[in-house]
Amino acid sequence: xxxxxxxxxxxxxxxxxxxxxxxxxxxxxxxxxxxxxxxxxxxxxxxxxxxxxxxxxxxxxxxxxxxxxxxxxxxxxxxxxxxxxxxxxxxxxxxxxxxxxxxxxxxxxxxxxxxxxxxxxxxxxxxxxxxxxxxxxxxxxxxxxxxxxxxxxxxxxxxxxxxxxxxxxxxxxxxxxxxxxxxxxxxxxxxxxxxxxxxxxxxxxxxxxxxxxxxxxxxxxxxxxxxxxxxxxxxxxxxxxxxxxxxxxxxxxxxxxxxxxxxxxxxxxxxxxxxxxxxxxxxxxxxxxxxxxxxxxxxxxxxxxxxxxxxxxxxxxxxxxxxxxxxxxxxxxxxxxxxxxxxxxxxxxxxxxxxxxxxxxxxxxxxxxxxxxxxxxxx
Amino acid sequence: xxxxxxxxxxxxxxxxxxxxxxxxxxxxxxxxxxxxxxxxxxxxxxxxxxxxxxxxxxxxxxxxxxxxxxxxxxxxxxxxxxxxxxxxxxxxxxxxxxxxxxxxxxxxxxxxxxxxxxxxxxxxxxxxxxxxxxxxxxxxxxxxxxxxxxxxxxxxxxxxxxxxxxxxxxxxxxxxxxxxxxxxxxxxxxxxxxxxxxxxxxxxxxxxxxxxxxxxxxxxxxxxxxxxxxxxxxxxxxxxxxxxxxxxxxxxxxxxxxxxx
Numbered sequence: 013x014x015x016x017x018x019x020x021x022x023x024x025x026x027x028x029x030x031x032x033x034x035x036x037x038x039x040x041x042x043x044x045x046x047x048x049x050x051x052x053x054x055x056x057x058x059x060x061x062x063x064x065x066x067x068x069x070x071x072x073x074x075x076x077x078x079x080x081x082x083x084x085x086x087x088x089x090x091x092x093x094x095x096x097x098x099x100x101x102x103x104x105x106x107x108x109x110x111x112x113x114x115x116x117x118x119x120x121x122x123x124x125x126x127x128x129x130x131x132x133x134x135x136x137x138x139x140x141x142x143x144x145x146x147x148x149x150x151x152x153x154x155x156x157x158x159x160x161x162x163x164x165x166x167x168x169x170x171x172x173x174x175x176x177x178x179x180x181x182x183x184x185x186x187x188x189x190x191x192x193x194x195x196x197x198x199x200x201x202x203x204x205x206x207x208x209x210x211x212x213x214x215x216x217x218x219x220x221x222x223x224x225x226x227x228x229x230x231x232x233x234x235x236x237x238x239x240x241x242x243x244x245x246x247x248x249x250x251x252x253x254x255x256x257x258x259x260x261x262x263x264x265x266x267x268x269x270x271x272x273x274x275x276x277x278x279x280x281x282x283x284x285x286x287x288x289x290x291x292x293x294x295x296x297x298x299x300x301x302x303x304x305x306x307x308x309x310x311x312x313x314x315x316x317x318x319x320x321x322x323x324x325x326x327x328x329x330x331x332x333x334x335x336x337x338x339x340x341x342x343x344x345x346x347x348x349x350x351x352x353x354x355x356x357x358x359x360x361x362x363x364x365x366x367x368x369x370x371x372x373x374x375x376x377x378x379x380x381x382x383x384x385x386x387x388x389x390x391x
Numbered sequence: 392x393x394x395x396x397x398x399x400x401x402x403x404x405x406x407x408x409x410x411x412x413x414x415x416x417x418x419x420x421x422x423x424x425x426x427x428x429x430x431x432x433x434x435x436x437x438x439x440x441x442x443x444x445x446x447x448x449x450x451x452x453x454x455x456x457x458x459x460x461x462x463x464x465x466x467x468x469x470x471x472x473x474x475x476x477x478x479x480x481x482x483x484x485x486x487x488x489x490x491x492x493x494x495x496x497x498x499x500x501x502x503x504x505x506x507x508x509x510x511x512x513x514x515x516x517x518x519x520x521x522x523x524x525x526x527x528x529x530x531x532x533x534x535x536x537x538x539x540x541x542x543x544x545x546x547x548x549x550x551x552x553x554x555x556x557x558x559x560x561x562x563x564x565x566x567x568x569x570x571x572x573x574x575x576x577x578x579x580x581x582x583x584x585x586x587x588x589x590x591x592x593x594x595x596x597x598x599x600x601x602x603x604x605x606x607x608x609x610x611x612x613x614x615x616x617x618x619x620x621x622x623x624x625x626x627x628x629x630x631x632x633x634x635x636x637x638x639x640x641x642x643x644x645x646x647x648x649x650x651x652x
Binding site: 103115 | 551553554556557558559560561562563564567571572575576578
């Protein structure tokens with residue numbers, strides 16, 4: 013259960029590497045027992061942000077608070093945080109058991125709640141065995157880490173971090189090297205572990221599906237800034253800007269103009285929508301999910317176009333449909349998902365219901381990189 | 392076609408045999424003569440271990456053996472520590488500065504021994520350090536260290552950079568992380584470097600000659616004996632040195648072979 017207490021709080025965190033600023037004024041709080049994902053394309057600053065929380069990098073300015081206390085300058089080995097690294101970083105000179113016991117061996121008997129060295133050894137064995145059971149790797153104690161598969165190494169890396177009973181577990185793209193099926197399994201297992209242990213997880217990934225599956229909260233990052241923070245459903249259904257819409261799931265993003273409340277014009281056509289509070293004639297980004305475009309008869313749609321390609325995607329067909337605005341062959345390509353297939357060359361109509369049209373303010377900063385495919389080729 | 396193939400195979404074989412013969416016949420001759428009963432190089436009068444026995448009875452040679460081993464062991468130990476720490480330090484530096492240092496460390500390996508020897512001698516004389524076994528050890532440390540450095544550096548470069556951070560993450564202080572994670576991880580490189588350094592120390596003549604006074608190592612004994620006219624004991628001594636160094640180098644090669652598997 014997520015508690016309301018703010019375990020970690022970042023205030024105005026900036027980070028520069030030489031002349032490049034990789035983090036701009038990041039504000040973020042993380043609650044106890046929360047599973048939060050930092051999601052973004054490579055180079056967006058998500059790993060740097062994670063490394064700042066772990067203590068491997070110092071922020072150039074701003075504060076990192078842990079339970080309200082400033083953590084700046086406190087080295088990683090004095091933080092109640094453990095990390096699962098991208099390439100596992102297992103110690104190859106130690107076997108599986110000693111890898112997991114590594115952190116516990118460094119503690120005094122008192123820190124483990126026992127008196128003598130002998131009791132410490134027994135306590136470590138008890139905890140390591142419990143972890144091996146949790147990650148389903150019982151019986152591998154004496155194995156060399158080199159002899160393990162990628163998935164098994166991943167489990168040991170997770171066990172090695174969790175055995176120290178950290179307040180927070182940082183995970184840096186931990187499933188990146190695994191094949192799809194194993195990755196899906198591990199996603200569910202990680203989520204289950206997190207709920208069972210009640211530990212805060214901060215998870216870094218560029219895989220939006222992974223983020224949607226596992227997280228309580230997602231922070232979408234781009235260009236060193238947090239673009240949007242919210243729960244998975246909120247971020248998917250109500251993306252705050254064109255970048256988020258494009259990054260989370262697939263989208264058609266169109267330039268439009270807000271004519272008045274609940275009425276938007278794009279592709280030379282007026283559409284009813286459900287967005288209010290924009291300026292009259294304000295230029296906006298219009299985002300429409302491919303599954304929200306309905307294919308209707310060729311002359312009854314709001315827009316009409318011709319099917320240019322069809323790909324079978326398993327559950328649905330993905331069709332690229334070029335509309336007819338701006339003359340033949342000059343129109344914009346729409347990505348449409350549908351369970352019924354229209355052959356290439358068919359002329360179809362497209363309809364979008366008002367609540368599936370998402371209107372967004374144009375991004376104001378250059379860093380936010382408005383991703384638009386306008387199709388207007390006036391150059 | 393078949394004949395051509397056979398001819399080229401024969402040609403390759405002959406060429407290889409010639410190269411090997413050119414390289415090893417002198418050594419084989421020397422090894423053979425070390426077992427010759429006659430003092431003369433011209434005739435073979437029968438097989439004997441006498442020269443080897445004489446070798447081990449010679450106080451001078453035994454003293455030189457002790458000097459050689461003492462110098463090699465101390466120089467290897469010190470240069471292994473310096474070289475390993477140096478490599479770790481350079482690895483952690485920003486690349487510009489590290490490149491300068493790496494190139495500077497290459498230089499002593501390519502400088503002719505005679506230059507290294509003379510300049511070290513001059514330095515000791517200039518600093519008023521009397522030449523002794525200890526100056527010889529210092530000189531050996533100087534030329535051994537780059538071998539350790541360049542055996543350890545590749546291991547550091549291959550190492551997952553997150554290993555050090557993982558150690559810190561699990562509660563190691565930086566010093567503990569060095570001892571518990573970094574050094575074990577690069578230990579194959581350290582051992583290879585130490586073996587190379589030991590080999591270099593064992594057979595060094597030129598630098599030792601310039602940087603020591605009365606203490607002579609085995610190479611120096613062979614050199615001074617040769618000036619008085621070579622005795623078969625020197626063949627025996629050279630044979631033993633050859634075998635010892637051959638064994639060490641085989642060990643080094645085997646180790647790097649195993650690691651690359």
